[in-house]
Amino acid sequence: MCPVSIVCPTTQIIVSPGSNLSHMDARKRENLTIVELPKSRSAVSAPPILVASTHTVDYCCGNCGAVLLHADVGQVYGLLIHCTGCGSYNSTEG
């Protein structure tokens, strides 16, 4: 007789396949500044997200928080982004 009882420990690994939760905070988020659209200025629309550089900073609508632009810090100046989610104009300046 060999009453060996191997109790498999209940593993509590809660990981969804393809989950990126551990990387949630890896990317920096910045809120853009809401501005009035100046006359004779044109604006680009987002989302879909504009990508100047990947895996850097998420620039978000200063009104609704939607991600509008991926870019490096200081990479994009003087761009006006029209948020298609809420209709606000966001400036990348300042």
Ligand SMILES: [Zn+2]
């Ligand atoms: Zn918005």
